[in-house]
Each structure stands twice: as structure tokens, then as C-alpha cells.
Amino acid sequence: MEVSTEEKIIQAAEKIFVRDGFDGARMQDIANEAEINKALLHYYFRSKEKLFEHILQRKMKDFIPRIQAVLRKEMSVMDKLEGIVDGYLRMLSQNPRLPIFLLYSTYRNPAIMQHMPHEIFRDLIAFIDDAIQKKQLKKLDPSQFLLSLLGMCFFPFVAWPVASHMLEKSESEYVAFLKGRKVEIMKVIRELAYETDSS
Amino acid sequence: MEVSTEEKIIQAAEKIFVRDGFDGARMQDIANEAEINKALLHYYFRSKEKLFEHILQRKMKDFIPRIQAVLRKEMSVMDKLEGIVDGYLRMLSQNPRLPIFLLYSTYRNPAIMQHMPHEIFRDLIAFIDDAIQKKQLKKLDPSQFLLSLLGMCFFPFVAWPVASHMLEKSESEYVAFLKGRKVEIMKVIRELAYETDSS
DNA sequence: GTCTATATACAGATAGAC
DNA sequence: GTCTATCTGTATATAGAC
Numbered sequence: 102m103e104v105s106t107e108e109k110i111i112q113a114a115e116k117i118f119v120r121d122g123f124d125g126a127r128m129q130d131i132a133n134e135a136e137i138n139k140a141l142l143h144y145y146f147r148s149k150e151k152l153f154e155h156i157l158q159r160k161m162k163d164f165i166p167r168i169q170a171v172l173r174k175e176m177s178v179m180d181k182l183e184g185i186v187d188g189y190l191r192m193l194s195q196n197p198r199l200p201i202f203l204l205y206s207t208y209r210n211p212a213i214m215q216h217m218p219h220e221i222f223r224d225l226i227a228f229i230d231d232a233i234q235k236k237q238l239k240k241l242d243p244s245q246f247l248l249s250l251l252g253m254c255f256f257p258f259v260a261w262p263v264a265s266h267m268l269e270k271s272e273s274e275y276v277a278f279l280k281g282r283k284v285e286i287m288k289v290i291r292e293l294a295y296e297t298d299s300s
Numbered sequence: 301m302e303v304s305t306e307e308k309i310i311q312a313a314e315k316i317f318v319r320d321g322f323d324g325a326r327m328q329d330i331a332n333e334a335e336i337n338k339a340l341l342h343y344y345f346r347s348k349e350k351l352f353e354h355i356l357q358r359k360m361k362d363f364i365p366r367i368q369a370v371l372r373k374e375m376s377v378m379d380k381l382e383g384i385v386d387g388y389l390r391m392l393s394q395n396p397r398l399p400i401f402l403l404y405s406t407y408r409n410p411a412i413m414q415h416m417p418h419e420i421f422r423d424l425i426a427f428i429d430d431a432i433q434k435k436q437l438k439k440l441d442p443s444q445f446l447l448s449l450l451g452m453c454f455f456p457f458v459a460w461p462v463a464s465h466m467l468e469k470s471e472s473e474y475v476a477f478l479k480g481r482k483v484e485i486m487k488v489i490r491e492l493a494y495e496t497d498s499s
Numbered sequence: 500g501t502c503t504a505t506a507t508a509c510a511g512a513t514a515g516a517c
Numbered sequence: 518g519t520c521t522a523t524c525t526g527t528a529t530a531t532a533g534a535c
Contacts, residue, residue: 121408122321122323122404125323127511129509129510137519137520138519138520139511140513140521141519142511144518144519148512165466204400204458204459204462205404207461208397208400209321214461214462214465217465219465219468222466222467241488244477245480248455248456249484249485251455251459252448252451252453253447253451254451255459256450256451256458257447257451259403259455260454262407262410262413263403264447266414268425268443278444281444282444285440285441285445285448288438288440292438292492293488293491305501327528327530328528328529337503338530339501339502339503339530339531340502342529343500343501344500347530348528348530
């Protein structure tokens, strides 16, 4: 049941950094959240910057992948696409603030990306490209299609406060709205496929 | 040719706040950018917060609208949709950092949205709804469709550093990639319309 | 209106006892 | 490893001369 101090710090730092961003976060707040002393943060991680980078690396790795598994399964193209959409939407529903935090952090400091694995998209692009070659998806640029797909999944979360206000929805109404998102995205995607569904 | 001090401050504050966010921006940097003294900022705007809110209000108003004009023109549904996409993509190309700044700012402080006009989306939704009723667009939830449309337009800009890195594109390659975006988005949208094009 | 100089507050980081 | 106390830098904001 004992949680190590380091783990407590990491949990606390994740919460505060994701909520407040690097500039907005206070070491004192992280210490309070972890129920330890401020000095201990510097004992475990030398500086705020080092702590932040540690958290960011950790979080970034949850951001993109987990899709590889879906791609490898024996499924129709459309089922795989649905698996990808479903995977992202689930992750986003559980971590609604994560994407804006990551995207903003990389905007503030693009150098961060240099240390991130960049092969992850290759499988996705290759999969889409393959589906197009096999005439299962209509002729679209695979990279562009991928960004459209991701945009449809991520944007409603990234734009949460603006979108819910503009659509005149309360918090709970917007949550309900997002629950219907998967079906609507799949409707769009199905229009981009030929009727070769071999499920 | 004379630019008022207030205008210089606003220009400078826009640049610094959009680049660094509220927490990251320094009043000193804004003063330097405006080539005036720090104390003058407080003379014109009482506090950093007040200055920020002024800038945010200003910028938010450029964010959403400008679309109304397109809607009122005598055009086919598809041409109107193309006008909307084109309008956003142009604006985004000229202000690539604007959306992430606005979205992040509202995430940090959702109360900001309370003072924003929220009727702007109504026209868009009504237009989409109308097109569906008239069987010109396939049966989709209008709000969901709108978010998909906006997601496809905004996401590649909001996710710039992540996306360009993941797609293994240099800055200039990514810019070129974004130039091809309109065509690809319209391909998707055309698949969502019936062949009733009366252009 | 615009400046210099300063007050005030608080952040990140360290020293050193335990 | 963990704490209290403190150093140091720097940010917002104000006072007051011009």
C-alpha cells in the first residue's frame, strides 16, 4: 500500500502541470498536492524544468500509440479504423485536458519533440496507404486523411470550453454530446470507403 | 504615420501574449516590443490581467466569424462550405499560433467565454441543418458535422509541432503540406453530399 | 503622457539541522 | 530522506519627478 515519495511527486506533478502548464504551475502547489515539502522536489528532481520534462516525456508516450495493437489484428479496414477512433476517444474521455497540455507545451517549446519517437505514425500512414492501394478507401492523401481523422477525434476535446459555449451546451450536455462522437465520425469515414466491407 | 501609444501597446501585447501565453508573458517584454516604458503599460491598462483580457476579447472576435458573409451569398451548399473552409484556412495560415493561444487561454480560464457572443454558431448550424433537410447533405448531426469540419481545419495548426514531427516533415515541408489541405478537406466533404451540385 | 526609481510579493532554489 | 529557514532573482505594480 506504501507509495514511494518519488511516485507521489510524479502523480502530483502530473496533475498540476497538466492543469496549469509549465509557466502556470508552482512548485509549492506540487509539494502540497504530494503532501511533502517543497525542498524534496528539488532533492528528487533537480529543478522545475527537469521535473517538467520528466512528466512531459511520460505523458507524451500515452498520447500517440496504443494503436499499433489494433493495426496488427485480423480485421477489416473499417473495423481497424473504428478501433483507432474508439481508442483515442476513450483515452480522451478519461484525460480531457491531456491533449491541450501536450500541444501547448510543444508549441511553447518545439525542441521537446526532438526526443520523441517519430516512427509511430509510419504504421498508421502505411496502413491507410495500403487500404487505398487495395481500393478499400477512396483516393486521398494518407497523411492528410490521418490528420483529418485525428482532427475529428481530438478537436472537440482540445476546443472544449470554446465549443461547449458556442454550441450553448452545459458541461453535462457537452459530455453527452461527446459520447455520440464515435458514431458520427464513423459515418464520415464510411463515406470515404468503398462498399467492400468484408466483416 | 503616427501610431498612438495605446495602439503600439496593443500590437506589442498581442504579439507577446499570443507567443508566450498569460503566465509566460512578461510586462517587460511587452514594453520592449512596444518601445516604451513598463510603467506606461500600467498607465494605459491597470494591470497585466486587464491588458490580457483586452487582447483576448479582441482576438477572440477574429476567431469565429467572418463566415456570416459567405452564408448570405447566393451559392450552392457546396460552394458555401468551400467558402467557410477557405476562410478559416486562410486566417489560420496567417495566424498559425492564434488558435492554440485562444484554446489554451480558455482552458486555463473557462470563465473568459462568458463574455463572448455565443450566437455565431447558430447560423452555421442552421445552414447545415437546412442543407440536410433539403437532402443536399447526408444525414448527420449538424453540431457534430460542424465540429468535424472545424477539427479538420484547425487541428493541423493546433497540433503543428507534434504533427510536423510525427509526419517527419521540416517546417517548409509542413507549410507546403498545409497548402494542400483545402483540397483534401473538400474531398471529404464532397463525399458527405449528394450529387445535387447546382453550380 | 512618459520617464526613473522603488516598493512589494513571491517564485525557484539552496543550506543545513535532524 | 525529510524538514525549516533562508537566499536570490525577478515579476507586477506604484510613487513621484519632469
